[in-house]
Ligand SMILES: Nc1ncnc2c1ncn2[C@@H]1O[C@H](COP(=O)(O)OP(=O)(O)O)[C@@H](O)[C@H]1O
């Protein structure tokens with residue numbers, strides 16, 4: 361890490377610390393009623409208590425499971441469909457208009473449909489999360505596959521590579537930067553939809569915890585849940601960039 | 616038997632059986648005739664250069680020889696068989712090395728691609744890769760990515776990947792067109808030593824007339840719109856060629872003059 365990077369890191373920590381201090385100040389001065397806004401101290405205590413009593417940990421695991429299953433399903437289906445559509449000009453021409461119609465559809469609009477068909481079940485949650493999270497992945501994969509250097513396909517032909525080898529060794533690695541970027545975007549979508557589904561269907565998870573805390577006016581517990589959600593989003597995104605950096609080391613060499 | 620037929624026969628015997636043959640080959644793309652009635656025979660071990668103005672069909676002719684295009688009329692044969700699909704014993708060195716290499720694979724990985732396609736067992740690959748890198752003058756660069764290499768090094772790498780196919784024939788499309796003069800001359804000599812030793816057959820496209828005469832046993836000049844053969848000269852310069860002596864040889868200068876006049880006449 362160079363000097364500038366260290367300075368940026370220090371600055372961002374200072375901003376975060378300043379933010380927490382301001383929050384504590386607002387809470388101490390009771391600018392907002394403590395019923396609605398606990399200070400960071402109370403939120404932290406609630407967080408520790410939640411974990412030690414064991415309840416919060418199981419809620420966190422619930423949300424992580426919803427998020428992971430939905431995101432993985434979206435990734436597998438999104439990459440497969442994206443590869444299929446992106447690698448054929450004809451498919452792109454036929455399918456693109458339908459995609460343009462479906463893509464801007466808010467996922468919240470299909471939740472009632474999913475509930476009507478699947479009920480308030482884990483299956484419904486999996487479907488909704490996967491449906492919402494598939495778009496960034498699929499569209500990025502289509503773009504990645506469509507943008508493969510045509511010369512590389514000719515190299516593959518000259519080497520008489522098999523169709524499977526061309527996909528595995530040429531198309532996929534070439535599209536990988538796009539695919540990973542799409543998967544990173546979908547991570548956030550999957551987290552949001554996990555919470556929404558938990559709230560709507562009463563499934564075990566942080567969404568449910570947050571809802572119950574709010575109904576009972578336990579604002580410290582509510583904030584503990586929100587902090588955990590934020591941390592989940594942040595840490596999964598960091599994990600994703602570590603994976604990206606490792607898989608795309610060759611791009612760093614280009615710079 | 617007529618005198619003409621007997622002369623033709625004598626000529627064929629002198630040339631030997633061709634490895635690559637264009638027989639009345641015509642290629643149309645998008646309603647436009649790009650190559651028309653091309654007749655060309657390349658003998659095993661021969662080094663044939665193709666020159667011609669930009670856009671006259673040199674690349675297209677090479678792609679026909681590679682099996683990347685199928686002729687609209689006539690045929691292209693390799694060892695007497697129609698060349699309808701690329702084959703591994705015919706390697707293509709593309710002009711744009713930057714696009715023909717896999718940026719996500721190291722130099723070793725790029726060579727490995729050809730070895731994997733030829734089903735070389737993985738335990739043999741490293742040894743073969745090292746030998747190939749040494750052969751093209753890139754020892755110690757195995758772990759570099761193409762983007763970390765100069766243009767000359769990237770083109771060497773592409774040549775190494777082609778040699779990994781163990782080809783009997785190399786098709787090269789203006790391989791040194793984008794390189795500076797010094798790098799270019801170095802690579803010319805390397806290609807000569809690599810191909811002469813193994814008696815590899817080469818079709819080499821270039822727009823540099825000096826390069827064509829320096830390298831070739833024969834130089835074919837194409838005429839544009841549509842592409843067809845306009846001139847064919849045998850280069851009877853002693854081998855091995857030498858950057859100074861060959862280029863000062865009176866025969867070199869005579870052929871250079873002849874080709875230059877031909878190209879000049881096609882350019883209007
Ligand atoms: N796929 C194609 N479709 C239509 N025209 C083409 C295609 N490829 C090349 N041409 C045309 O064929 C002619 C010869 O092209 P090319 O073989 O690339 O020339 P050269 O390599 O001698 O510069 C050019 O006029 C070019 O515009």
Ligand SMILES: [Mg+2]
Nearest residue numbers: 673674675788
């Ligand atoms: Mg060309």
